[in-house]
Amino acid sequence: MTSQRVHFYQVGSFAVGNRLLNEEERTIQAQADRTNSIDSGHRACQGCGEALGARYALDAAMRATNGQVVAVNATGCLEVFSTPYPETSWRIPWLHSLFGNAPAVATGVAAALRAKGKKDVRVVAQAGDGGTVDIGFGCLSGMFERNDDVLFICYDNEGYMNTGVQRSGATPPAARTATTEAVGPEPGNVFGQGKDVPRIAMAHDIPYVATATVADLHDLERKVERAMEFHGARYLHVLVPCPLGWGSPSSETIHIARLAQESGLFPVFEAEYGVVTSVSHIRRPVPVEEYLSRQRRFNHLFGANPRPDIVAHLQAMADENIARYGLIAPEMEHSS
């Protein structure tokens, strides 16, 4: 039987598992014996995207390395909610040092493993967007430039959520945060060039750079496994919605991430040695409104006195992404 074709069409092709798929076609999260690198009992908010992203990514890394993973964590939500004395949720060797030094600490771990001849053990460093694009950026660039054998994962929730939702270098334009209030003629965060770390990472010509969201597990896990095939510096940027900071229902975390991708605001792609090698095409294109209007941080763009001008500006940014990465599959363009 042409199982491949049937597989493509069948019910739940995009679901986590599906009984009709053979084991290796299901995601790791479908395995009853998955690692659960981060265990139950952590203190993340209801519907935390970062808790999800971290388990997805590290479980995938664990599978790719046969359980030989050491994790380094920057200060931030993930660190605070996973290891408040006297409890830790981690099931893998894990080290937290400081907010801004995760890449360097990971370099040290990798160096030590090399010196000790532990070739099979791999290092994953993880941080939020603050620890990546802002305070940790110097160390990150250094780690890239030296091409140290570290997979660095940024869980991007677009702000300093741990400290009460302040603006970070990854906060999108017009978004309301505690330090970019939704007041005045230009409410919310400024419109700037933004800090596109994936592309900055690519500029270092490191072996592997990719973006992903918690909305597409198959994609996220494949990218982690792909990253593990390389040695040297690798960067994975994962969009993880924050119900608290974004003002979205805890039940919609994954849905919102999906809209971010399908609106074109968050391009999902991968690159090797500075060259984009693949993009995830948008399956069900949506206008940015559909994404923005579900989040209270963008309330001021709608409601009583709406700001279509700003929404249009954001739509333009999405369109630019769609054009830059070719996010709409050619065969879809006319139909959509």
Add this chain to the structure above:
Amino acid sequence: MKIPFAITLDVGSSRANHTGSWRVERPVYVDRLPPCNNACPAGENIQAWLYEAESGNYEAAWHKLVEENPLPAIMGRVCFHPCETACNRVQVDEAVGINAVERFLGDLALENGWTLPDAGPDTGKRILVIGAGPAGLSATYHLRRLGHQVRLVDSAPRLGGMMRYGIPAYRLPRAVLDAEIARVIAMGVEVQLGHVVHDVEQERHDGKFDAVFLAVGAQLGKRVDIPAGDSSRVIDAVNFLHQVAEDDPPLLGRRVVIYGGGDTAFDAARTARRLGATDAVIVYRRNRERMGASGEEFEQALGEGVTVRWLSTINKFDGDRIVLEKMQLNSEGFPEPTGEFEELDADSLVLALGQDTDLSLLEHADDVTVRDGAVQVLDSMMASPTGIFAGGDAVPAERTATVAVGHGKRAAHSIDNFVMGSDAQVKERHELASFERLNTWYYADAPRTERPELERVRRQTNFEEVIGGLTPDNALFEARRCMSCGNCFECDNCFGVCPDNSVIKLGEGMRYEFNYDFCKGCGICVTECPCGAIDMIPERN
């Protein structure tokens, strides 16, 4: 202490922290009633047998299917499949081809000689089933499974009722009809053909039956008197189709006019074409929108060269010319005469204006109510507390084979309750699985597999079956288009998307359960469940 105090911790220790206490709402797994099941007149558990078919377990699928309906190969051909009209998938791309898969399973069963479940242990009860059409056969099947003895009588020389004498062979090949009927009879049924029951009470008394199921159908074609010359060839569709079915087709000439807008009219027209008529013109007093026939049949008929005269009534028919009067619909949508006339050449006129039931056998059954030529029954299909039940075309309902099969089943169970003296336990139905509850992102677009149609030319000249079957490959594909509305199909989404690892996977076929020790009640599993099989309910404390 081995490791440094406080700054270093042993793995997994957070399991001591039961975050379930954060919860104000809890997710619960539910089963909802899929719209297809809800819409099936035969009460088939469609989703259940599709579920089996999805994994390619066709035999298991077929057995699930015949739990409710012993005639899948027939239904797969003649049913107007309201299930597909109700299918939620319509709103994603197109309905799942349930009817096609049903036929595929039915045919596969015939090929492989799969047998129906054995008759139940004998109860000693005797039931008389009058009429061997879909209702009668369905009732017989279920009664036998319940262990009752059945005598099946019919006035016609062969079994099948309207399925044989109403539905042309190009829609239902006789081989299939015979095979599926034979399978029912093989369960051990006393059959009496060519036997006309004149007095149901007498018949029951003579045969010492504990109950009777009346499924005599509607065999009498309605007549209207149209001024017509003696030479004019006028015949009603029921007889016409009956004679064709008996391989004794009447001579209608080259130009045939059919009067009426129901399926029977189209069956007659298409049959006339096959018998050699150059023109088969349907005359209908209303317009396309108000026509009774199914769209499918209409399209096929036009494809075969049948033409239609909308908004017309036949005023008179003399020999070789028919006079039509143009009509127009009034505000209520009723046709009114316009006084305009036109003529139409015709060698014969077939009247397809509906059918009546011959209920003379009920004359002495005092406590059976007949109104508007139909037997009045309760939901249980009971027509008389003395033990007379009725179904099919003889009772007020949509006159389709599928409805009849449903009647047969329901009647059988009511009869069982009646003769065994137990009272009907009505199993309460789940809430409907609405489209809104689905998360269709998880379903890939998958256009429906159309069953191949014979090219028109061939169709016009013979009675070969018009609609072909599915191949095993596209049958599987079609089955897998089912979205399993409202019923868990074990996609692992809830298990995978829980940020607190608080879903427990119980293993193949055993679904999942929530670990409320850790579930914080975020509701992601509810949003991300593709088929809407999880509800969020308030925590009661």
Add this chain to the structure above:
Amino acid sequence: MLRQIEGSKAIAETVALCRPEVVCAYPISPQTHIIEAVGAMVKEGTLAPCEFINVESEFAAMSVAIGASATGARAYTATASQGLLFMMEAVYNAAGLGLPIVMTLANRAIGAPINIWNDHSDAMAVRDSGWIQLFAESNQEASDLHVQAFRLAEELSVPVMVCVDGFILTHAVEGVDLLDQSFVDAFLPPYEPRQMLDTEAPVSIGAMVGPEAFEEVRYLAHLRQLDALERIPAIASEFFEATGRESGGLVRPYRTDDADTVIVAMGSVLGTLKDAVDARRDLGERVGVLGVTSFRPFPSEAVRDALASARQVVVIEKAFSIGAGGVLSNDIAIAIHHEQTLLRTVVAGLGGRAITRRSLEKVLEEASRDELATLTFLDLDRDAVDRERARMQATRRSGPSAENLLRDRATVAPKVRA
């Protein structure tokens, strides 16, 4: 083997003898010669297995060391001055995590005004970080201390900072008796971590600790430093047994027995002081010197004993707490805690200002005549200060003081003053 060698080289070669597995560094004067030499040895392959990592900042340098140490590797780095301050967050972190990293601090002043020359401001800035801080008097001691430092650090799971006066020692070519590998291997067993990142036995290191346990964690750290007060002299005497060299230890008294005035100091100035003291002794003055080798943990008891008989204690400090006074003096005062002892603080050698024997003798002379003020700035150019004060009073826009002073003196600090 005794060699005429630059201080930095001697330190580098001794560090290499300790077989560090990860060395990371970011260049800053006057530490550069040390890491250059270690880097060369790694490149040659004479130091192996060892990963030498050129990082992008001191912050990264200490962070890499943290990662390496937490993975069970022996980690080393070196820095100075601004570099130490830039890595300060990580310095505290390494101590908090109890990682036995050894770092050489080539002591240097802290800007502004930027100044690359020696004083102790940098070491003082991190005295509360939880690191053990040992001060070297000579290059011989500087290199010896590194072997003891690794031993101490790994025994107690506490990081150790070896403080070596920048340029004065690091760039001085002197005779240094370098240890041989077999001795170091015996003296310094392979690193057996108390905790490490191990896939076979995973743990979470660096948890968030709230009020319910933080105080205990800090107190435990303090207890480890108190343990160090036992281990430092023990290790030093074990070292002495084997080498016959008095390197390390808590304090080092010189002619204090009958001393009426004892000068307390740390680092390279002790040598010059001893010469000065000998000279004053020849003139009949009863003076002595107390060198403090272990600044953290602070050996209060040893200091108290050494100063018990002194009538006057003069603390020579290469740093001071602006607005308060001497830093070392504070610890001394608390240690001796009896009022009848006169305690004097002399701030000297800031930003590389040469501390000459002549000036020191002057101090001793004044001390013996009880003419020493409570807080003195050695060789302070009072005129220059007064002129700048006047300028500041005259005009609001008086400009940057540092530049004004230089303009006044029309010379480049720190030229040897004739």
Add this chain to the structure above:
Amino acid sequence: MFQIRIHGRGGQGVVTAAEILSVAAFDEGRHAQAFPSFGSERTGAPVVSFCRFDDREIRTHEPVMEPDAVIIQDVTLIHQVDLFSGLSSDGYVLINTSNGFSDLGFGDFFDHYRPERLMTCPATEIALEHLGRPLPNAALLGGFAALTGELTWDAIDKAVREHFSGPVGERNAIAAKAAFDYVDSKIKETARASTN
């Protein structure tokens, strides 16, 4: 204790010279110490380095305040930097120049010094001749040995070869020897001159 101060410009090997001297002393079994005027030397900028040696352990780390000898690698420094501060009246002075000491325009500055201890030496020419590069430091060390007699020629020779390994060491040693002989002969000259 014998203390030397060396003046020159960044790039002329001023610090190296002090180091080689200390090594030479060390090789002769003395305690020795060499160090630069701590700073960020830049090519061309005036630079000072120090060396002291003694038969006793050297504990002090103060700069050389009262040199017993001053070596000037670059004659153009004469009127820019305070070259002779702390130099005792019986101290040595060795200046790298092809001119005679009296031609340098010190006027009466050195009247109270012992003339046989004031010496010039064309070290740059010698270096150019033997190294092909104007690096006078090694040569001047040869001159220093001859002038002061504080260190033997063999010690200088060994230290120079130790520092610059291979052919470079060889050539530097030859240059140093040439300077040694030059100064030695000059001393003998003046000695002869004073005797008659």
